[in-house]
Amino acid sequence: MTEIKLARFRGYCFGVRRAIDMVERALDEGPYPIWTLGPVIHNPAVVQSLLERGVRMARTPEEAREGTLVLRTHGTTLEEMRRLPDVRIIDATCPFVLRAQKKAKEFTASGKIVLLVGDREHPEVRSILSHAGAGALCVRDASELDQAVKNLEGRPVAVIAQTTARKNEVEKVINELKKRGISVELANTICTATEERQMATLELAKECDLVLVVGGRTSANTNQLLRIARENGAEAYLVESADDVLPGWLSGKRRVGVAAGASTPDRVIKEVVGKVEELQKSNQEDKPEELREKEESGSAANQGGKTPESEQGEVGVAGDRTAKELYDQSFKTLQEGQIVRGRVVSVDDNGVLVDVGYKSEGLIPASELQRKGAFQPEKLSPGDEIMVYVLSADSGEGGLRLSKRKADEELAWRRLEEAYREKTIIEAPVVQEVKGGLVVDVGLRGFVPASQVERGYVNDLSKYVGKTLRMKVLELDRSKNRVILSQRVVLEEEHERLCQETWATIAEGQVRRGVVKGITDFGVFVDLGGVDGLLHISELSWGRVKHPSEVVKEGQEIEVKVLRVDKEKGKISLGRKQVLPDPWDSVENKYPVGSVVEGEVTRTAPFGAFVELEPGVEGLVHISEISSKHITKPEEEVNAGDRVMVKVLRVRPEERKISLSIKQADQTLLETKEKTVTSEGLVDPEAQGPAVAENGETKPEA
Numbered sequence: 001m002t003e004i005k006l007a008r009f010r011g012y013c014f015g016v017r018r019a020i021d022m023v024e025r026a027l028d029e030g031p032y033p034i035w036t037l038g039p040v041i042h043n044p045a046v047v048q049s050l051l052e053r054g055v056r057m058a059r060t061p062e063e064a065r066e067g068t069l070v071l072r073t074h075g076t077t078l079e080e081m082r083r084l085p086d087v088r089i090i091d092a093t094c095p096f097v098l099r100a101q102k103k104a105k106e107f108t109a110s111g112k113i114v115l116l117v118g119d120r121e122h123p124e125v126r127s128i129l130s131h132a133g134a135g136a137l138c139v140r141d142a143s144e145l146d147q148a149v150k151n152l153e154g155r156p157v158a159v160i161a162q163t164t165a166r167k168n169e170v171e172k173v174i175n176e177l178k179k180r181g182i183s184v185e186l187a188n189t190i191c192t193a194t195e196e197r198q199m200a201t202l203e204l205a206k207e208c209d210l211v212l213v214v215g216g217r218t219s220a221n222t223n224q225l226l227r228i229a230r231e232n233g234a235e236a237y238l239v240e241s242a243d244d245v246l247p248g249w250l251s252g253k254r255r256v257g258v259a260a261g262a263s264t265p266d267r268v269i270k271e272v273v274g275k276v277e278e279l280q281k282s283n284q285e286d287k288p289e290e291l292r293e294k295e296e297s298g299s300a301a302n303q304g305g306k307t308p309e310s311e312q313g314e315v316g317v318a319g320d321r322t323a324k325e326l327y328d329q330s331f332k333t334l335q336e337g338q339i340v341r342g343r344v345v346s347v348d349d350n351g352v353l354v355d356v357g358y359k360s361e362g363l364i365p366a367s368e369l370q371r372k373g374a375f376q377p378e379k380l381s382p383g384d385e386i387m388v389y390v391l392s393a394d395s396g397e398g399g400l401r402l403s404k405r406k407a408d409e410e411l412a413w414r415r416l417e418e419a420y421r422e423k424t425i426i427e428a429p430v431v432q433e434v435k436g437g438l439v440v441d442v443g444l445r446g447f448v449p450a451s452q453v454e455r456g457y458v459n460d461l462s463k464y465v466g467k468t469l470r471m472k473v474l475e476l477d478r479s480k481n482r483v484i485l486s487q488r489v490v491l492e493e494e495h496e497r498l499c500q501e502t503w504a505t506i507a508e509g510q511v512r513r514g515v516v517k518g519i520t521d522f523g524v525f526v527d528l529g530g531v532d533g534l535l536h537i538s539e540l541s542w543g544r545v546k547h548p549s550e551v552v553k554e555g556q557e558i559e560v561k562v563l564r565v566d567k568e569k570g571k572i573s574l575g576r577k578q579v580l581p582d583p584w585d586s587v588e589n590k591y592p593v594g595s596v597v598e599g600e601v602t603r604t605a606p607f608g609a610f611v612e613l614e615p616g617v618e619g620l621v622h623i624s625e626i627s628s629k630h631i632t633k634p635e636e637e638v639n640a641g642d643r644v645m646v647k648v649l650r651v652r653p654e655e656r657k658i659s660l661s662i663k664q665a666d667q668t669l670l671e672t673k674e675k676t677v678t679s680e681g682l683v684d685p686e687a688q689g690p691a692v693a694e695n696g697e698t699k700p701e702a
Helices: 014-029 044-052 078-082 095-109 123-131 142-149 167-179 192-207 220-231 266-286 289-302 323-329 404-422 488-505 583-590 662-679
Strands: 003-006 034-037 056-058 068-071 088-091 113-117 137-139 157-161 184-187 210-214 235-239 255-260 339-348 351-355 362-365 385-394 399-403 426-434 437-441 445-449 468-477 482-486 511-519 523-527 532-536 557-566 571-575 596-605 608-614 617-622 643-652 657-661
Touching (some): 003 266, 014 034, 014 068, 014 095, 014 362, 044 056, 095 123, 095 157, 095 339, 113 167, 137 142, 142 167, 157 167, 167 184, 192 220, 192 339, 192 351, 210 266, 220 235, 220 255, 255 266, 362 385, 385 404, 399 404, 404 468, 426 445, 437 468, 468 488, 482 488, 532 557, 583 617, 608 643, 617 643, 643 662
Parallel strands (some): 003 255, 034 056, 068 088, 113 137, 113 157, 157 184, 445 482, 532 571, 617 657
Antiparallel strands (some): 339 385, 351 362, 426 468, 437 445, 468 482, 511 523, 511 557, 523 532, 608 617
């Protein structure tokens, strides 16, 4: 029993599908007649179908004198472009070919010689060479380099490949150039869809006795697939239609592989598979029953007991299912509106090509990549996995149009609905400030009213732009595209939870860290974790504080000691000076008895004046120690704010008291000054020697 195995990648690629769509639209829109400059793609079945529908083929641009002219997928030379008639022009050039043309032009402008690896007679190669200038060279493979190298003249070389070229052949050319000491730069212009079909054909050649390559005989990519199959040991034939399949090819074959070029429509592949099935049945019917049973049992034994249908990608005849039905089942079934996972194949200005396991790659047009106003543009690269929304799936020819924008929006709605239902927190960046609130990007446009931004009133909403908020969904309405969110709800829930934890653990004597929340004339409110404590101005510092703002700032994190806790009234008293070094611990060393130091009068009383020696250390000057003369009140000699010198009379740190004297300090300073003057030589004149006149002679005594 013959098994049929289909290549993993086969049939229409993005560029071909795009070109056919352009011709289809032209047939609907006009103006007429509709022309193509040469075959729009290299597949006779498709070209014949278009001709039957009224499409005309122009061998030269001048033939299309009226109507619409569609430029072929393989590209148009610059010389042909200059001769285009004054009609509607539709450029169906494959984006990969356009990229190769662009790279050829850039390389030439930079002074490099373009070396194109490909078939010089192919229209694609001719179009690329026309952009590469007169000095460009073309080789089929490394064996043609000898003649080409003579024309390089030691200049740097840029290698460009025909989009259907084989990667290993291009690598051979580059390696050979490097061996010859030639500087090489490469532009990877091989079509990813072509490369995938080549790899899939290679897999078939290794597993199958016979490989049928379905496609046009003039198609470069189809002929490459044929060469790959034969070079890897498989018996292989190129067939343009089911009529080309010969019964003798299947004789003795246990497994037949079917590959298809990128210009081959899906219906032709199915017809070929159907023809193989018919021929297989016919061969079986012509054989004696004993021989058929023997072959079938042998086939199952060779597969380890597995039936053909059990192997992925294989098509066999089983039960009532035909080969065509099994062919269709080998693809993923897609419906409009479905969201599926895909892998990015290529990215260009036209959009993104994505493989979703369907009959052909799907196109995400540039307009369907990302919604307008998204917070950060997403950059896609080949190999990235993304979720896509099926806009349309043309099962007839494998056309597939996708949208990442719609997939993102639909998935965003689902996430929001779940978050709304489960009351979970979501995070999203703020995009802009608008009247009445903030716009956030939740995969959709979400709105946060100003009253829902913080627990309290917010004066300036602009500071939130660019920041990420943690929110819950308040309201959701798909029909109105309405998404209302709140950060305030999250903050209040967290605040309540934090309050409970703080009240459950706080105790007098603890040292905690808190944040200065508010400053008043009488003290500071400190957030200890959802609960505010009062730090009175008298507890801020060991020194005298005129206003709390001299010591702390709003938002500052500080360490405080819990002095009192009243859970019934919800009050907590705090102290900051208690966690700072106590200046009284060192006063005996810093201010020994008898020392004279400077201080500032802080206040006066009927019995004397208080003088601060340093923040937190204050001593008393009794009224009797203020002046050597009699005074009735301290203000006769000193006032608050005066800087004075004081003498330390007594130190009692355990009582936090120091006795000081201004008059004794003055006397001590005076005595010190007199001693200093004497030591410098200003003594009694009688103690001096004989007087000396100005001329140096000794003056006579009186």
